[in-house]
Amino acid sequence: MTDVVVIGAGQAGLSASYFLRRRNVDHVVLDANDAAGGAWLHRWPSLRMRTVHGIHELPGMPFERPAPDEPANLAIPSYFQRYEQLFDLPVIRPVNVTQVVNDGSLLKVETSDGVWTTRGLINATGTWRRPFWPYYPGQETFRGRQLHTADYQGPEEFAGKRVVVVGGGASATQQLMELAPFASETRWVTRHEPVWREGPFTEDYGRRVVGMVDERVRKGLMPRSVVSVTGLALNDQTRAAIAAGVLDRKPMFERITPSGVEWASGERFDADVILWATGFRHDLDHLAPLHLRSAGGGIQVDGTRVVSDPRIHLVGYGPSASTIGANRAGRSAVRELVSYLDGVLMTAK
Template sequence: MDVTDVVVIGAGQAGLSASYFLQRRGVDHVVLDANSGAGGAWLHRWPSLRMRTVHGIHELPGMPFEQPSPESRANEAIPSYFARYEQLFDLPVVRPVNVTSVVDDGALLKVETSGGVWAARGLINATGTWRRPFWPYYPGQETFAGRQLHTADYSGPADFVGQRVVVVGGGASATQLLMEIAPVAAATRWVTRTEPVWREGPFSEDYGRWVVGMVEERVRAGLIPRSVVSVTGLALNDETRAAREAGVLERWPMFSSVTPAGVLWGSGERFDADVILWATGFRHDLEHLAPLHLRGAGGGIQVDGTRVVSDPRIHLVGYGPSASTVGANRAGRAAVRELVGYLGLVRAG
């Protein structure tokens, strides 16, 4: 069993930020990452996602992010930046390692993984959401004769040529994929639970901080966090404005059931479909923390800043208010400052 002061789980934006600040304070730590290479969730973005449609990218601490070409693939450009960052600061990332459980072992936390066992005085969890796609259920869903897939399975518009497609979801991924699919599909229909809210203007750092503050209230109360995207609304730019005018982004309310041939509304309206694409988001990847019994009556984990209220040895970054590139950096710094002070590893400052 390897023993270290702090284990960081996940090497996305939040995990790398935490590692950077731990290293600056001289804290012995390791970063365990399930991916085979650098990039975090960006490695798994669909191949057709280009940098020109990516919103709110914020550089990691200590290293500028030089904007690549607008037509660069996001799942290549950002992982490349992360890889250079890990190398520049010689961060102690170990991969691929899948964390299966974290157990309270008295004075230490025992982190059990596919690559062995680590024991640590403190834990920074930065696992994000990408491995937990959320599939809602609607009556008759299992009877659908066509194809159903989630955003996590999307590889590009070529899979939808000549097909009738229902896109379900009110987030940015739903609109981006719909705008890619519509030109090649026979017909599309966009369905959301609530009326979309459109926002004009740039996603500035100040605006990002305001959004983070809006999400923070729920996690302080131990409730399941809202996504940051649910607060920001949808970006109204030249591309989305044109798609709305063309009828591509005409929103329909949520259907009441799924039939073998498509979807059905309570009014009797139906839409025959070959494919249902569930752009319904993700849930936080926290199953490995289940042995610690951190969830409360509200369904979420009560967090003050990044600190788990019931166990101050554990910090969650990339959770709730820090689930954004701006929030992840701030959370990494804050988690390290508070954790090392609590554990007495170094002088907190």
């Protein structure tokens, strides 16, 4: 039995735990990973700190930028580990949460390591465990290799290959630029024309972005992808790749053939590999027994609070799905949830 269970120990989960600790709230953080680091543990090994954007320090502990050539999947998890130790956060791992169910006025969190009963829940599971694979006609006939960005290990494995990269996000462009010098030929395809954004990501721009995402989740709609709101960063690296023809976007193909892909016009591209950089979906299946989803397909939230069940807050979801947003969400979720739980206790007395 504990007052609050936090599910997930990424940026949002650790931020929530920090603010719960400051309020002396009895809680536990259940994390599915074997080690500290959240989703950063699963970034591709060749991703270096010099190309990582949007890192924001956790509350109460500065983030000293590592060397540019240090792997991101080592540098940032190391920072997370030091953070957990510094504030003595109650993280238990590896624990896989299977489902959350109602138990009267309480919630039962069923896991691979037993059952926790709690008054409140902060869900911070992110997306890394749910890579999204779209389907296109003929996909099962392709004789080459298909992989998702979640399985990408580095550019060397594409040496001499003809590669199709599918997707319009940052992972797609980063991995394409990285593997293009090794591949014999590449094609970049997206459903929508990419929108390039030049200039700094200012606080005012950030508020506008958050506002657009917030509007959808307040209606119970599925959150939009980050790139659909922010666009792609236009910098020296991407300009050079555009000039070299690497970031030469093609419209989405119509079908997949045994030897490659084919467009509606009849144009074909023979490929050895299709790399699906098609993003992730929020990891929320364990909340299914609570029936939180609305008719719009998403979960209706006000800030971080689930509208249909104020015992539950979602951080790292919708407008808080960024490193800066995750910190703010952790703080506001704790403030609102603790206030609600205190009110319930006062009413009961």
